[in-house]
Amino acid sequence: MPEPIWIFTTANFTVRVDALPEEDWDLSWDETGDAKDGLESGRYLGFCARARVLDGEGAVLSEDYLGNCIYRSLEEFGSSHRDPDPLNRNSSIMRERRGGNAVICHYFPDMVRIACREARRTLRRHGCIPLRSSACITEQVTP
Secondary structure: OOEEEEEEEOOOEEEEEEEEOOOOOOOOOOOOOHHHHHHHHOOOEEEEEEEEEEEOOOEEEEEEEEEEEEEOOHHHHHHHHHOOOHHHOOOHHHHHHHOOOOOOOOHHHHHHHHHHHHHHHHHHHHOOOOOOOOOOOOOEOOO
16 A cells, blocks of 8 residues: 655645555665665665656546665655755755765655656646546546
8 A cells, every 4th residue: 555755735636755565676786784684674664656646536647656765764755855954955055065066866856846747748648738627537546
């Protein structure tokens, strides 16, 4: 069962980011064994992240997935891009210290951005902007 990480609802759309069980772990990069130990002990939480945009009737307009996520909590995945320390997020202070091209990869906002972009493309392709009905979308999802 999906576990909600973040939900944003407007009058016509819902953007959801959920945690799904990870079914295909790849820990080949874990040379020290810390990730494996952390997952086994419960110190870390492992999941597959899914971002979706749904219309007002629950039809899926777009989805984006990221597997093999390992974080201390679901909240950390959904909020690390807003870390109070400017050196831990993409900020002018961080770039000044680490170089102008430095980028910290935060997957959560990127997944939301991709799902929203793809939903807009879906709506344009089906001629549904502005969307008042999901008549042109076939898959219905129970939130």
